[in-house]
Amino acid sequence: MSGYGGTPPGWQDPYGGQNPYGGQGWSGTPYSGGQPPGYPYGYGPPGVPVRPTSNASTTACLVCNIASVLLCCGILGIPGAIVSAIAMGRVQSDPESARKLTIAGWVLFGLSILCGIVIGIIYIIVLVNADSGYDSGSGV
Template identity: 60%
Template sequence: MSGYGGSPPPGWQDPYGGSQGWGGDPYAADPYAAGYGYGPPGMPTKPPNNGSTVAALVCNIVSVVLCCGVLSIPGVVTSAIAMGRMHSDPESARRLTTWSWVLFGISVVLGLIVIVIYVVAVVYAESNGYDSTY
């Protein structure tokens, strides 16, 4: 027996219960019944998607430029590293992208807190008669 053709050894039972058993028709209506379930070796998989990584990179760059977000600088770095690892190590790229988004969120929250503190300080200064024109 060569492994691909011919008849099965005597007493062989199909462990998967395929109706066509050994050497079934791969073009049958139900390919799983023929014993073919995974396709030939070397089938290409779905390529990783880097849309979220690009969005994280752009958002962190905008945050650095507009808000002076200090935490957005590491976000830019982690996004750039994730883009480089997208095809070689997709799991690491996914984790780095998640960290980029976390750093971006923290940077935005801290930026909003600084703006609120500034507005409260200006309103307090004007209500107590301090001149802010100097």
């Protein structure tokens, strides 16, 4: 006997056909107890599926902060990389803290890029307005 409508061969009912939570037996008859039937011992109601935590944003934040330190000389990229590395360590144990640290890392990355742009603009302005320091050859 397999499928619906029968017991597997050799199966022994641990409750002797009686519902351990009161009411009528497990034979398929309608329940007539005061409370809804429970679940057999060792089993509970189906739970809400848990979404596995992901550290993709944290990894991207760490890589971007390291790149900002190396490429843009962004001094704020160093604390951003440190904060992102700490967040990577907390993704599995404390996801809420890891999320906040990742946001802080992205903010530091943005500030680092903004500072790099401002420094670049200032550098270009200084180069354009700099005195060449030599005479163009007019003999006067």
